[in-house]
Amino acid sequence: MAKVIIDGIEVEVEDGTTILQAARSIGGEVTPPAMCYYTKLEGSGGYCRTCLVEVSKGSEKDPRPMPKLVPSCRTMVQDGMEVKNTTSERALEARKGVVEMLLVNHPLDCPVCDQAGECDLQDLSYDHGGYNTRSEFERRTFEKQDIGDKIQLHMTRCILCYRCVKVADQITDGRVHGVINRGDAAEISTYIKNAVDNDFSGNMIDVCPVGALTDKTFRFKSRVWFTKPMLAHRDCDKCSGKTTIWFKGDDVLRVTGRKDEWNEVEEFICNTCRFDKKKVSDWTIEGPKEVSRSSVISANKYKNLEKPKEFKLNDIKRLDS
Amino acid sequence: MKSLTDRKKSVSKRELTFAEKAYLPAVLKGMSITLKHLFKKEATVRYPEETRERAEVYRGMHVLKRDEEGRENCTACGLCAVACPAEAITIDAAERQPGEEHLYREEKYASKYEINMLRCIYCGLCEEACPKDAVYLTDRIVPTEYSRGKFIYGKDILVEGVKPEERIDISQRKKDYKMDVKD
Structure with missing residues (x-):
């Protein structure tokens, strides 16, 4: 076990836990945001640098501060470590740059x-971004691409977090999409627009930040x-069948996995559940999903809205009778 | 019982006097009041020939703007509808098809844009929320109708015309929202 202090809050976690996971176990403000790290995907994290934190005390044995900001999703805790996230000017400034x-x-x-x-x-830039852009260059643009007949890829919007590649790698068998080219020219590609016809390929929609x-x-x-x-x-023979379904009126418009407070799905769901079951009769509804009050x-x-009681004409007794 | 106000007048059934019976003084008194009003300043204006002067910030009927090339600005982002405190706005979105580029500015457009004018409280929050310069409140008045259903205005009423003379001037209401915040 290791004792860590994050923003002045002490927490005890298992050895080998990352700073990000330790912060998540506290929850709330002290948790650094993460764009590329995904708990359920092995080897994810370390690309986007939004979770940078300052380590002001390395450990009990070696109390020197770490010289640079560290990505909290990839850095393991050590006993006696002191981490600064929101209390660190440097980390916030770096995050703004990211x-x-x-x-x-x-x-x-x-x-x-x-x-x-x-x-x-959107959330990240509201919380940590500046108001204006200083870039004077054209943004890069790509044509829209279809990955299979149910998923659309807008490469223009991609931030190259590699989460979808990890999904293709780890959840589906036989990956047919990855990142090609390097640096500024890097893009997600399906290797000559190969259709992804795997039962779990739809999860890349859920993991895409x-x-x-x-x-x-x-x-x-x-x-x-x-x-x-x-x-x-x-009841689904391929996946757990536990989903969130999104209603408009009485129509099911969309089916997604169940996301937790960190916007990560609890269980990956299959494409049949996601794309083909869009009737209310296909589902057993458990109840409304809790949505944070601050979310749009x-x-x-x-909630708890009482409908006004309906009266029939015969129910109303005349006052004078 | 004590009355609540002192304006109570008790009614008596006394005989009328001769002057009261003749009714003429009463008629003359009434006519004089009528005549006096003839020379007073009118309280009404002859709408629609005349219109009252309105404040610069007057908020009346909405307009959905087009850009200089005549394409609809609205992209059905739904921010006006979610900002609306009266929940008066309903939007349905559709994808722009190839060949419709002269009609809609973005790849998505509002196939249905309805404002329930009876619900609308003319607060102007939709205008504030609009990121695309599409919806504005104008100085036009919502006309009266005979049925409630007619107050649900669709795109046929709200979108301004393409021709220059059909455009609706909103330059008075346009604000420059350039962010001038020091980071």
């Missing part, structure tokens, strides 16, 4: 993008905040 770099090529098409409202990059990979069956159907998320399940998804949705 957001600026992520937005150098990311288009500002949130009004069009289907991810808007549940986009990690931005709107680069989107569900074609949901394309422009509705904004996320006009739909109501409900927890539901069905909770806007204009009312």
